[in-house]
Amino acid sequence: MDEVLRLLLGGEVVSGAQISERLGITRAAVWKRVEQLRAAGYDVQAVGRRGYRLAACPDALDAPLIERGLRTAWAGRPTLFDRRVDSTNLWARRLAAQGAQHGTLVVADEQTAGRGRRGRMWTSPPDEGVFMTLLLRPKAHPSQVAQLTLLTALAVAEAIEDVCGAQAQIKWPNDVVVGGKKTCGILLEMGADESQVDFVAAGVGVNVHASPPDLSDMATCLDAACGRRVLRAPVVCAFMARFEARYDAFARGEDWMTAYRARSVTLGRRVRVMGVDETFEGIAQDVDASGALVVQTQDGPRTVLAGDVSVRGVMGYV
Numbered sequence: 001m002d003e004v005l006r007l008l009l010g011g012e013v014v015s016g017a018q019i020s021e022r023l024g025i026t027r028a029a030v031w032k033r034v035e036q037l038r039a040a041g042y043d044v045q046a047v048g049r050r051g052y053r054l055a056a057c058p059d060a061l062d063a064p065l066i067e068r069g070l071r072t073a074w075a076g077r078p079t080l081f082d083r084r085v086d087s088t089n090l091w092a093r094r095l096a097a098q099g100a101q102h103g104t105l106v107v108a109d110e111q112t113a114g115r116g117r118r119g120r121m122w123t124s125p126p127d128e129g130v131f132m133t134l135l136l137r138p139k140a141h142p143s144q145v146a147q148l149t150l151l152t153a154l155a156v157a158e159a160i161e162d163v164c165g166a167q168a169q170i171k172w173p174n175d176v177v178v179g180g181k182k183t184c185g186i187l188l189e190m191g192a193d194e195s196q197v198d199f200v201a202a203g204v205g206v207n208v209h210a211s212p213p214d215l216s217d218m219a220t221c222l223d224a225a226c227g228r229r230v231l232r233a234p235v236v237c238a239f240m241a242r243f244e245a246r247y248d249a250f251a252r253g254e255d256w257m258t259a260y261r262a263r264s265v266t267l268g269r270r271v272r273v274m275g276v277d278e279t280f281e282g283i284a285q286d287v288d289a290s291g292a293l294v295v296q297t298q299d300g301p302r303t304v305l306a307g308d309v310s311v312r313g314v315m316g317y318v
C-alpha cells in the first residue's frame with residue numbers, strides 16, 4: 001500500500017499499467033492496494049481510462065505522508081509506521097538492538113502499553129494522538145542524556161506552536177502544556193555503558209484529538225487548545241524539523257537552554273517537589289546547565305534531578 005501511495009502522492013494521474021510496471025506487481029494487485037487505500041480513507045479517484053488520482057488524504061500517519069512533509073537532513077530518515085504497537089519506545093529499542101541508524105523514526109496510531117516515567121501508563125487510544133519515538137546515537141556521556149529530555153520538550157513545544165499557533169510552555173522537566181494543561185508526555189530511555197551512550201529512544205506522545213477524560217483538570221489535546229481540528233502528520237513533521245535544529249545546535253555545543261528557560265511555566269513559581277522519600281516546597285529559581293531544577297527552600301537552595309521527582313504548582317498542576 002505504501003508504494004502505491006508514494007506514487008499517487010506525486011499529484012499526477014498515474015495509470016494502473018504504470019503502477020504495475022514501476023512496482024513489478026500485477027494489475028490485480030494494483031487494484032487491491034488502491035482498494036486498501038480507499039478503505040483507509042484516501043480519496044483515490046478513477047480518472048476515465050487514464051488511471052488514478054489522489055484527491056484527498058485522511059488524517060493518517062502512514063510513512064509516505066510523513067516523508068512528504070519532512071524538511072530534515074536526518075531526523076525521520078527512515079520513518080516506519082505501524083497501526084498498533086505495544087510501545088513505540090519498545091519498538092525503537094528492538095530496532096536499536098538490530099543496528100538501526102541515528103534518525104530512525106517509528107510512529108504508531110495506537111499503543112497497547114504506552115508508558116510514562118517510572119512505570120506509569122500513557123493513555124494511547126487509536127486515531128486520537130501521535131505516538132512516536134526517534135532513535136538517536138549521540139556521541140555523548142550518559143550524564144548528558146537528561147539534557148536531551150529537556151531539549152525534546154523544547155522541540156515539541158516549538159512544533160506545537162508551528163502547527164496550531166497556540167502558545168506552548170514547558171513544565172519542568174518535560175511536560176508540554178498549552179493553557180496550563182498537559183498535551184504531551186515524553187519518555188527518554190537509553191542503552192549505554194559507563195562512559196558512552198549506545199542509543200537514546202526519545203519517545204513522545206501528543207494528545208491531538210482527545211485527552212483522558214478522567215484527567216480533564218490537568219490534560220488537554222491540541223484540538224481543544226487550538227479550537228480547530230489539527231492534522232497529525234504535520235505535527236510529526238514539525239517536531240522532526242524543530243528537533244533536528246535543536247539537536248544539531250546541542251551537538252555543536254551551542255546554547256539552547258535560554259530558549260528552554262523562556263518557555264518554562266515552572267520558573268519563578270512556588271512548587272511542590274515530590275520524591276520517593278520526601279516532599280518539599282520552594283520557589284523554582286533556575287534550570288542549571290545540566291538540566292537540573294534549582295529550588296529555593298526555607299533551608300537554602302536545593303537541586304533536583306529530572307527523573308527523580310514530580311513537580312507540581314502548589315495551586316494546581318503547573
Ligand code: ATP
Nearest residue numbers: 116117120121122123182185186211212219310311
Ligand atoms: P508529572 O511530572 O506531571 O508527575 P510525569 O512526567 O512523571 O508527570 P509522565 O511519565 O509524562 O508523567 O506521564 C505519566 C502520567 O501522565 C500518568 O501518571 C497520568 O497521570 C498522565 N497521563 C497518562 N496518559 C496521559 C495522556 N494521554 N495525556 C495527559 N496525561 C496523561
